[in-house]
Amino acid sequence: MSIETRLAELGITLPQPAAPVASYVAAVEANGLLHISGQLPFVDGQLMTGRLGEDRDVDYGQTAAKMCGVMLIAQIKAALGSLDRVERIVKLGAFISSGADFTDQPKVANGASDLMVSVFGDAGKHARSAVGVPVLPLGAVVEIDAIVAVKSA
Structure with a gap:
């Protein structure tokens, strides 16, 4: 099954x-690894903001992290042309x-971690901080970057 099919099954539409x-680029591919710059959480074009433990709770933060993950996947697709080129999600930095x-x-x-496993299966299991x-x-509540191993073309 393609990753695009899996996204559709999960009801995820990439933004x-x-x-x-x-002064940076969204993604850099070097030596078989794709480095994705930190992504912020957006829902319907609105940035999710706040501070956990002050004005936001864990559930809000988890949703924000998932939305960062969705944006990471959108960046991966833009950089690689196809999500099927993902060999493995190597690391997330949250x-x-x-x-x-x-x-x-x-x-x-x-x-974000659970999303990667839901979308990429075992290839979505990763190291993390x-x-x-x-x-x-911009007052974002979460920012997440990624390192992705890329299948050779």
């Missing part, structure tokens, strides 16, 4: 990949805007 907002007492960053990052930070660009 237009977000354009960079500063940055979670959170208060000093909030310690559930790994639970929040599961929103989940880090709490005081603030993210």
Whole structure:
């Protein structure tokens, strides 16, 4: 089954990949690895903002992480032309805007991790970091970047 078919089964429609907002590119392919710049969570064009443990809860954060994952997949497709070129999701780096007492960053990052496994199966299983930070660009609640192994053409 193609990844596109799997996305359709999951009811996921990929958005237009977000354009960079500063001096960087969305993706760089080097030595068989695709490095995707950090992606922010959007729902219906609106940025998901806030801080976990202050004005947002874990469920909100997990949804935001999933939406970052959807944007990562959109960036992968834009960079590779086909999601079937994904050999494996190697690593996700999750940055979670959170208060000093909030310690559930790994639970929040599961929103993106679970999505990758749902979409890519065993190839979606990855290494990961989940880090709490005081603030993210544009007030986003979560930002996630990725490293993806690419099948040789």
